[in-house]
Every structure is written in structure tokens, then in C-alpha cells.
Amino acid sequence: MDLNTIWFILVGVLLIGYTILDGFDLGVGTLHLFARNDEERRINMNAIGPVWDGNEVWLITGGGALFAAFPFVYATVFSGFYLALMLLLTALILRAVSMEFRSKVESGSWRKFWDYCFAIGSFLSALLFGVAFGNVLKGLKIAANFEYQGTFLGLLNPYAILVGLAAVAVIVMHGTTYMTMKTRGDLQERFVSFAGKGWIGFVVLYVVATIATFFAAPELMRGTISSPIFWILFIVFLASLVYHPVALKAKRNFTAFLSSSLVILTLMGICAVGLFPTIVPSSIDPSYSLTIYNASSTDKTLTVMLIIALVGMPLVIGYTYYIYRVFKGEVVITGDSY
Amino acid sequence: MDPVFLARLQFAITVGFHFIFPPITIGLGWLLVIAETIGWKRGDERFVNLGKFFGKVFALTFAVGVATGIVMEFQFGTNWAEYSKFVGDIFGAPLAAEGVFAFFLESGFLGLYLFGRGRVSKGVHWFSSLMVAVGATISAFWIIVANSWQQTPAGFVVQNGRAELTDFWAAVFNPSTLVRYFHTVDAALITGAFFMAGICAYLLLKKKAVNVAKAGMKIALIFGLIASIPELFPLGHEHAKQVAHTQPEKFAAIEGLYTTQSGAPLVLFGLPSGGIPPELKAPIEIPGMLSWMAFGDVDAEIKGIDSFPKDEVPPLFLTFVSFHTMVGLGMIFIGLTALGVFFMWRGTLWDKNWFLRILVWVIPLPIIACQVGWIAAEVGRQPWIVYGLLKTKDAASVTVGAGEILFSLILFGLIYLFLGAVWIYLLVRKVKHGPDETGSVEAV
Numbered sequence: 001m002d003l004n005t006i007w008f009i010l011v012g013v014l015l016i017g018y019t020i021l022d023g024f025d026l027g028v029g030t031l032h033l034f035a036r037n038d039e040e041r042r043i044n045m046n047a048i049g050p051v052w053d054g055n056e057v058w059l060i061t062g063g064g065a066l067f068a069a070f071p072f073v074y075a076t077v078f079s080g081f082y083l084a085l086m087l088l089l090t091a092l093i094l095r096a097v098s099m100e101f102r103s104k105v106e107s108g109s110w111r112k113f114w115d116y117c118f119a120i121g122s123f124l125s126a127l128l129f130g131v132a133f134g135n136v137l138k139g140l141k142i143a144a145n146f147e148y149q150g151t152f153l154g155l156l157n158p159y160a161i162l163v164g165l166a167a168v169a170v171i172v173m174h175g176t177t178y179m180t181m182k183t184r185g186d187l188q189e190r191f192v193s194f195a196g197k198g199w200i201g202f203v204v205l206y207v208v209a210t211i212a213t214f215f216a217a218p219e220l221m222r223g224t225i226s227s228p229i230f231w232i233l234f235i236v237f238l239a240s241l242v243y244h245p246v247a248l249k250a251k252r253n254f255t256a257f258l259s260s261s262l263v264i265l266t267l268m269g270i271c272a273v274g275l276f277p278t279i280v281p282s283s284i285d286p287s288y289s290l291t292i293y294n295a296s297s298t299d300k301t302l303t304v305m306l307i308i309a310l311v312g313m314p315l316v317i318g319y320t321y322y323i324y325r326v327f328k329g330e331v332v333i334t335g336d337s338y
Numbered sequence: 339m340d341p342v343f344l345a346r347l348q349f350a351i352t353v354g355f356h357f358i359f360p361p362i363t364i365g366l367g368w369l370l371v372i373a374e375t376i377g378w379k380r381g382d383e384r385f386v387n388l389g390k391f392f393g394k395v396f397a398l399t400f401a402v403g404v405a406t407g408i409v410m411e412f413q414f415g416t417n418w419a420e421y422s423k424f425v426g427d428i429f430g431a432p433l434a435a436e437g438v439f440a441f442f443l444e445s446g447f448l449g450l451y452l453f454g455r456g457r458v459s460k461g462v463h464w465f466s467s468l469m470v471a472v473g474a475t476i477s478a479f480w481i482i483v484a485n486s487w488q489q490t491p492a493g494f495v496v497q498n499g500r501a502e503l504t505d506f507w508a509a510v511f512n513p514s515t516l517v518r519y520f521h522t523v524d525a526a527l528i529t530g531a532f533f534m535a536g537i538c539a540y541l542l543l544k545k546k547a548v549n550v551a552k553a554g555m556k557i558a559l560i561f562g563l564i565a566s567i568p569e570l571f572p573l574g575h576e577h578a579k580q581v582a583h584t585q586p587e588k589f590a591a592i593e594g595l596y597t598t599q600s601g602a603p604l605v606l607f608g609l610p611s612g613g614i615p616p617e618l619k620a621p622i623e624i625p626g627m628l629s630w631m632a633f634g635d636v637d638a639e640i641k642g643i644d645s646f647p648k649d650e651v652p653p654l655f656l657t658f659v660s661f662h663t664m665v666g667l668g669m670i671f672i673g674l675t676a677l678g679v680f681f682m683w684r685g686t687l688w689d690k691n692w693f694l695r696i697l698v699w700v701i702p703l704p705i706i707a708c709q710v711g712w713i714a715a716e717v718g719r720q721p722w723i724v725y726g727l728l729k730t731k732d733a734a735s736v737t738v739g740a741g742e743i744l745f746s747l748i749l750f751g752l753i754y755l756f757l758g759a760v761w762i763y764l765l766v767r768k769v770k771h772g773p774d775e776t777g778s779v780e781a782v
Contacts, residue, residue, distance in 0.1 A: 063415075083746070297427040305431055
């Protein structure tokens with residue numbers, strides 16, 4: 001395996017890690033307005049309060065790694081998605097500050113305002129990530145020399161929006177499953193029911209999106225199905241997807257959460273297998289596509305970065321695991337809470 | 339409108355606004371470590387409450403810092419695509435390293451620090467405060483590495499139309515990294531110290547949680563004095579010497595040296611006029627001093643602005659004024675903290691309401707010093723985005739139009755104004771409420 005392949009996998013791991021970890025934060029946020037009273041809203045925010053910050057770092061590190069390993073992808077896609085990314089950043093900003101700001105003032109209208117910011121910010125982030133991902137799968141209008149020729153409205157095509165909605169459904173399923181571990185009693189029951197609805201919504205959207213992919217990105221589909229790794233991932237995907245509601249019903253909430261995490265991991269893995277060795281296909285001409293070779297940094301930089309990752313990431317995973325252990329279980333509102 | 343100008347304006351606003359917060363949290367982070375250490379080791383309730391109170395102030399500030407920081411991570415790609423392509427082989431690595439080695443640490447342990455009180459042992463809780471401060475400080479390192487490489491690029495070769503890495507450590511420890519890092523981190527320590535001292539002074543004036551405020555004032559003033567003294571000498575001085583040796587155009591601009599001369603004077607005060615050739619109005623100078631400071635010889639020749647091609651000279655007014663404002667503020671910080679520590683030593687500080695009032699009002703000054711210092715550094719590098727290699731005008735995204743940038747500029751401008759206002763409002767509210775005197779847990 002060459003360095004470019006390793007970095008394709010590592011950037012993938014960071015982005016999948018981000019989706020699994022911040023995904024449940026965004027899922028909790030997306031359904032935030034369905035909470036019935038102030039206490040439930042506080043439980044939402046405090047369930048993710050100690051960890052959302054660390055989760056978002058997966059995105060920041062993923063962005064940095066993409067810049068370092070595949071600068072031409074970073075430059076072409078980020079400038080190409082300009083307005084969409086500005087909206088995404090706005091959504092992420094609102095999501096981030098609203099938790100911290102909300103609890104500081106007791107007035108009802110103040111809290112309501114930040115509740116809306118939190119919910120809209122979370123929903124919009126998930127949707128836009130999904131839309132961006134859908135556009136990458138479908139291919140972008142990239143001409144020679146990585147010149148992006150698309151438009152903002154062109155990004156809002158039906159296929160990308162479909163993928164965006166599927167992304168929202170999967171993180172709702174994932175976030176509500178997370179909340180079943182953080183609550184009890186009636187509230188927990190409601191989250192189980194939300195998770196079930198999220199599951200149904202995701203399955204429907206997933207099937208529609210998969211069929212649509214045959215038309216929107218036939219090349220991608222062909223590449224995917226011919227790979228043996230795809231079949232392994234696909235079997236794990238199906239098993240996790242089927243097992244998720246079973247686990248929830250058996251009140252094995254942590255196992256259900258692992259299942260929804262695996263659903264995300266395998267699904268993104270399948271897309272990565274389909275794309276490989278391309279990172280961003282060109283819809284104008286396949287020879288203009290950004291690949292792990294023509295868009296990458298030098299071997300020297302990839303080697304240095306690999307050492308950084310090998311030294312740093314085990315530590316990160318170690319203390320992240322420890323921190324999750326500390327905060328596991330039901331949310332208890334104390335004086336230090338949001 | 340010129341898209342490059344708009345992109346620069348947007349970058350200046352987003353980075354300037356973001357840079358209000360990290361210096362506060364880096365400085366405050368270390369002061370929290372001190373407070374938590376005393377609170378834990380001596381079981382001193384005053385310091386425990388000080389930690390709780392400033393921990394919340396920290397969290398509020400950190401949240402805005404993080405929210406605005408994400409924009410920076412994306413903005414090189416969105417607005418400076420040509421730059422990103424040119425430097426990606428070098429510039430991306432420190433940004434990724436910042437995430438891996440620093441930001442994970444800071445964010446992860448901040449959650450533990452803020453929410454873990456009572457869930458983990460006191461030792462682990464103390465350790466989490468330390469990791470927050472360490473993370474913030476390492477974070478600054480990698481960001482300064484990236485920016486310093488723009489100032490004094492090293493460890494690379496230009497081929498295939500881009501800068502390619504040849505020596506990682508030479509790129510990391512390029513000629514300006516360490517001096518700029520220590521200078522910047524020390525500035526952050528000063529910022530945190532004045533932040534805490536000012537808030538404690540307010541509490542003292544309002545007779546709120548007086549014992550906690552006194553405890554905070556003590557550590558903040560002593561910490562502030564220890565941080566303020568080396569900021570000018572040796573840290574600032576060494577940084578200026580480095581600029582003189584490696585970026586002579588910037589040096590001439592910030593020091594107001596417009597004609598090449600031996601025995602160049604140090605300009606203490608003056609106002610650059612916009613004329614051609616440029617001149618300083620009403621200068622107060624010390625003859626030969628600049629040559630001596632930069633090159634250790636009063637007769638050393640220093641290149642003035644007239645030695646450089648006209649299109650490779652940075653803006654003269656902004657660089658000169660921001661640099662001199664920073665130096666002046668640096669002196670004020672030494673004076674104020676020294677006076678404060680002196681009053682404390684004499685035991686008269688708590689009665690000196692006039693001095694406490696000054697401490698409240700000067701809270702923004704170190705933040706301003708950080709901002710003008712950064713302006714001097716970044717505007718002083720112009721017209722280059724990577725000194726000597728790539729010009730700013732050739733670095734912006736070619737596919738992003740002026741209209742799009744104007745839209746995002748207004749969008750971020752409004753959001754940041756709003757966030758800034760809410761941050762100040764909540765901060766003032768929090769301070770007015772004050773810390774707990776007793777050990778009871780405060781209701782939110």
C-alpha cells in the first residue's frame with residue numbers, strides 16, 4: 001500500500017470519526033425543538049455538553065489533514081463550494097455558541113432564541129454536509145487544471161439534496177440512539193421511538209438514494225460492486241442496520257448506538273471504496289478528476305504526516321475514550337451544567 | 339470591487355475577531371492552573387471558587403474562540419485556493435498537527451474540567467485544567483509555525499509550481515518561529531493576567547466576593563508582572579532583531595526608517611506622511627540606537643524604504659503606527675503591574691480605588707496590543723503572502739467572485755458583531771453576579 005492510499009484511508013477515518021462523533025451531537029440538536037420543556041432541553045445540551053467540543057475537533061483535524069495530504073482537493077472543493085461552505089460555517093458557529101450562551105440567562109425568550117439557533121444550526125450542518133457529500137459522489141464540474149466551473153445553485157441538485165436528507169435521517173437515528181443512553185423513563189421511551197422513526201426515514205431515503213445513484217453516478221456504482229471490500233462492508237452495514245431496532249427493543253442501548261455508528265462507518269466506507277482512487281470525480285471528463293495521486297502532497301510530506309498521526313492519534317483516542325467513560329450514563333443536571 | 343481586496347478584508351476581520359479570544363484563554367488557562375493548584379493543595383476555598391468562576395468565564399470565551407476558529411481552518415481553501423495549492427505541501431501539516439497534538443487535548447480536557455468536578459478525583463480534575471492550558475499553548479505553537487513559515491519560509495524547494503517540503507524541522511523551526519512563538523504566547527499571558535486582574539478589581543470595587551477577588555488579584559498581578567517584563571526585552575527585542583535580519587522591508591516600515599543610513603536612529607514617536615518620498619512628521623529619535631539594537635553597532639548601516647523596489651514595500655502608515663502602539667502598550671503593562679505589585683507589597687492596594695478603577699478600564703488594552711502586533715506582522719509582510727515567494731494578489735481563489743465574497747463578508751461581519759455583543763453582555767452579567775464566597779454550588 002502506498003502513502004497516497006494510506007492517506008486516503010486516514011482522511012477517511014477522520015471524516016468518518018467526525019460523522020460518528022459529532023453526528024450524534026448534530027442529531028440531538030436537530031430534534032432539539034421537539035423537547036417538551038426547559039428541563040428536557042437542558043438534558044439534550046448537557047448530554048453532549050462535555051464532549052461536543054472534542055468531537056468537532058475531528059472536523060478541524062480532518063480539514064487540516066485534507067489540506068496537508070491532498071491540498072488540491074482542499075483548494076478546489078472548498079473554493080468551489082464557496083457559498084455552501086459559508087452557510088455551513090454559519091450553521092456550525094450558531095450550533096457551537098448556542099449551548100454556551102443559552103444557559104447564561106434565565107429569560108424564556110432568550111433561551112428560546114438560542115434553542116432555535118441550536119436546532120437550526122445542527123440541522124443545517126447535517127444537511128449541508130450531506131449535500132456536499134452527494135455532490136462529490138455525483139462528480140463536480142471540474143475542467144482541466146482542477147478548475148471548478150460549477151455554480152452554487154448547481155450544488156442544490158435533486159440527487160445531492162436526497163443524499164443531504166438521508167444524512168439528516170441517519171444522524172437523527174444516531175443522535176436519538178445516543179440519547180437513549182443518557183435518559184430514562186418516559187423521556188427515554190420517546191427517544192427510542194424517535195430513533196425508530198429515524199431508522200425508517202433513513203432506510204427509505206437510503207433505498208431511494210441508492211437507486212438514484214445508479215443514474216446519477218453509474219461509474220461509482222460499477223466501481224463499488226466490483227470490489228471485495230465493498231461486499232464485506234455491505235454485509236456489516238446490513239447486519240448493523242437490521243440489528244439496530246432489535247437492540248433498541250431489547251433495551252441494549254449501547255449496542256444500538258454501536259450499530260448506528262457502524263451503519264455510518266460502513267456506509268461512508270462503501271462510498272470511499274466506490275470513489276477510490278479518485279477523491280473527487282469530474283463530471284466533465286474522468287481524466288480531470290482529482291485523485292489520490294494528482295492532488296496529493298509529496299511523499300516526504302505524507303511520510304511526516306503519517307508519523308504525526310501515528311504518534312498523536314493513539315493518545316487522542318486513549319484520552320477521548322477515558323473522557324467518554326467518565327461521562328457515561330444518564331445526564332445529571334448540576335450547578336456546572338449548561 | 340476587487341475580489342482580492344475583499345478576500346483580504348474578510349480574512350482580516352475573521353482572523354482579527356478570532357484572535358481576540360485565544361490570547362485570553364491561553365493566559366487565563368495558566369492562571370486557572372495556578373488557582374486550581376492552590377485550591378487543591380492547600381484546600382483553600384477562595385481559590386476553588388476563583389477557579390469555578392473563571393472556569394465559566396473561560397468556557398464562554400473559549401466557545402466563541404472555537405466557533406470563529408473553524409472559519410479559519412476552512413478559509414485558506416475557500417478564499418485562498420491558489421495559496422493553498424502553492425503551500426499545501428508545507429502549510430497543511432502544522433494545521434493538522436495542531437488538531438492532533440493540541441486542540442483535541444484542549445477540547446477534550448476542557449469538557450472534563452468544566453463538567454467533571456465531582457465526577458473525577460481532585461487530582462484528575464486538576465490535571466484536566468493543566469491539559470487545557472498545555473493544549474492551548476501547544477496549539478499556539480503550530481499556528482505560529484504555519485504563520486512564521488509565511489514570514490520566513492525554510493526547508494523547501496520550489497518545483498512543480500509549488501513549494502515542496504525538503505526538511506520538516508527546518509520548516510517548523512524556520513528563522514522566525516521561536517522568537518515569534520515566545521513573544522506571542524507571552525502576550526497571551528499578559529492578556530489573561532489583565533483580564534483576571536481587571537475583573538477582580540471590579541469585584542473589589544463593588545465589594546463582591548472580596549476574598550475570592552483578592553486571591554485572584556494577587557496571582558493575576560504577580561503573573562502579569564512576570565509576563566510583562568520579558569515581553570519587551572528580551573522577547574520583543576529578539577523578534578525585532580530577527581525581522582531586521584530576515585525581513586528588512588518590514589523592519590524599515592515598522593521602525594519608520596525611510597532612507598538607508600548608517601547610525602540609524604530609533605524612532606520613539608512620529609507620524610508617517612503619505613507623501614512620495616515618505617517622511618516622518620514630528621519624530622522623536624534616539625540617534626544610532628536602531629543600528630545598535632538591531633546589529634549591535636551604532637554605525638551599522640540599515641536599509642531604509644528607499645532601498646527596496648516600490649512594489650515590494652508594505653503599507654507604511656499602518657505598520658508604523660500599529661507597531662509603535664504595541665510597544666507603547668507593552669511599557670504601560672510593565673508600569674501598571676509593577677505599581678500593582680508594589681501597592682500589594684505595601685498592603686495599600688485594596689484601598690486604592692483609583693488604581694482598581696484603572697485596572698478595570700485597561701482590560702481591553704492587551705487585546706488591542708495583540709491585535710496591533712498581529713497587524714504589524716501581517717501587513718508588514720505585504721505585498722507577499724509568502725515572503726519572497728508568492729504575492730498576495732496571486733494567491734486568492736480564482737473561481738470565487740467579488741459578489742460571493744461581499745456576501746460572506748457581510749454575513750460574517752454581522753454574525754461577529756452579534757457574537758461580540760452577546761459575549762460582552764454575558765461576560766458583564768457573569769462578572770456582576772460574581773463568584774461564590776462560600777463553597778456552595780452555584781445554580782445556573
